[in-house]
Amino acid sequence: MFEPVIAPSGTLLGLLQRGRGDGTLHALTAPRAEALAALDQCVCHDPRADWQVENRSLYYARLYLDLDGALDRVGRHLLGPEDLLDPAESRTGLALSVLGHLASYGRSDALALLRRYAAQGVNWAWALDELAVRDEDEALRALAAPVLARFPEDPEGEADLTAAVRDSYEPRPWRLWAEDTTSRAGARVRGAFERGSFDRWQRQLTPSGPRPGWSVEAILDWAEQGLERGTALHVPAARCLVAVAGPQDRAALLTAARHGADGARCAALRYLADSHDPLALDLVEEAALSGSSLAADVALDLFERMASVAAVDRARRWAHRPDRLGAAAGRLLACRGGRQDAPLVLGALREAVRGEGTDHTGLGPLLDGAGRLGIVCAAPVLRHVYRETSSSHLRGRAARALATTDASFAAGFAVECLWDCEESTREIAARHAETADARVVAQLRRLATDPAEEDEVQTAVRGRIGPDTAAA
Secondary structure (H helix, E strand, C coil): CCCCCCCCCCCHHHHHHHCCHHHHHHHHHCCHHHHHHHHHHHHHCCCCCCCCCCCCHHHHHHHHHHHCCCCHHHHHHHHCCHHHHCCCHHHHHHHHHHHHHHHHCCCHHHHHHHHHHHHHCCCHHHHHHHHHCCCCHHHHHCCHHHHHCCCCCCHHHHHHHHHHHHHCCCCHHHHHHHCCCCCHHHHHHHHHHHHHHHHHHHHHHCCCCCCCCCCHHHHHHHHHHHHHCCCCCHHHHHHHHHHHCCHHHHHHHHHHHHHCCHHHHHHHHHHHHHCCCCCHHHHHHHHHCCCCHHHHHHHHHHHHHCCCHHHHHHHHHHCCCCCHHHHHHHHHHHHHCCHHHHHHHHHHHHHHHHHHCCCCCCHHHHHHHHHHCCCHHHHHHHHHHHHHCCCHHHHHHHHHHHHHHCCCCCCCHHHHHCCCCCHHHHHHHHHHCCCCCHHHHHHHHHHHHCCCCCHHHHHHHHCCECCCCCEC
């Protein structure tokens, strides 16, 4: 998947791509054709850098409702020739999720398009999952024939069918099809369920990996062999070492953590750090400054997870370093430090924004730390991150920090956050937005009655709305 091209933050397209509340507010006042063109662009070309932590589908679905937007372009995107040329879920997943929300809101055209794509599209499994929680039984039963036609009745096809049934996120359609005792389709699905259960039973009987009686050396070798095959096993290997290693093995583990090959080194390092070995921090420093990028990554991750007084003291010593170790120290202090560490955290935040930009994932702990420590003078940097980042996840963390550091937040960014794409950001807004703005009252009422809204947001809204639905 190519990196998404994000428009400037001051444009309508840029606001909608970022999922900002101001995107919705601007779209509702812009020429309708222009707003719908920008919305279609976002849905058909997913702007998220990481779809696993960023939400957009409900945000875009609500805007389609507000604009009464047609789904013609979405249909062409889903069912055009490119669907066969680019089968990646990242190309169609967002559009299918938007259609799912629209179907929940009663849009029959969205439901019909989902059914059509489930029958014809390459990413049919995602569409079927969307339909599984929204469509009627009869409509789902009608999809059995086109879905099962994808799986030839030969050993390979039956194996693929078994995997599809076993891995389905929403099993309702498959169970409906299995209930059909009068057709070949029902028999095939029942057989797939049986084979899937048998496969799981077999895997439980023949586990792979370390077994009782393995030595420390054997576990380290297993971790190294996994890395050679392209699978990082240092985390499970470290858990295995907890059950196997004793005081007599410490010298060998220290040697592996300093001089071993990457797989064994990372496993030993993880074990020694998790067991609070007295030399763990020295080993972290050595690995972080070594020539191995994997060992450095693992060491810095371990360091940032440490919560001991010794780790915080070491972070205060390292925070001034102009390298990755210094950056990790700043993030640890953001999470574990005290009020006296506020200048170091602020310096780390400014340096991260200046050196890495507003989309760097390492900003998250620093944003949280600025809020946790109440660093008021960090507000200008936080506002900059809020405006410019293309990550709605980071924007939400910036908003949470602004709620405790910026006196203007309630009457400023908190208002637009009520329309944000992230539910956690809407929750912050519901608790802080100034109700003197009439738009705030109207949006709080809408969120309170929207069945698609998250429980946490509605709980926050109920804290601001009285029995007569007037904002408190």
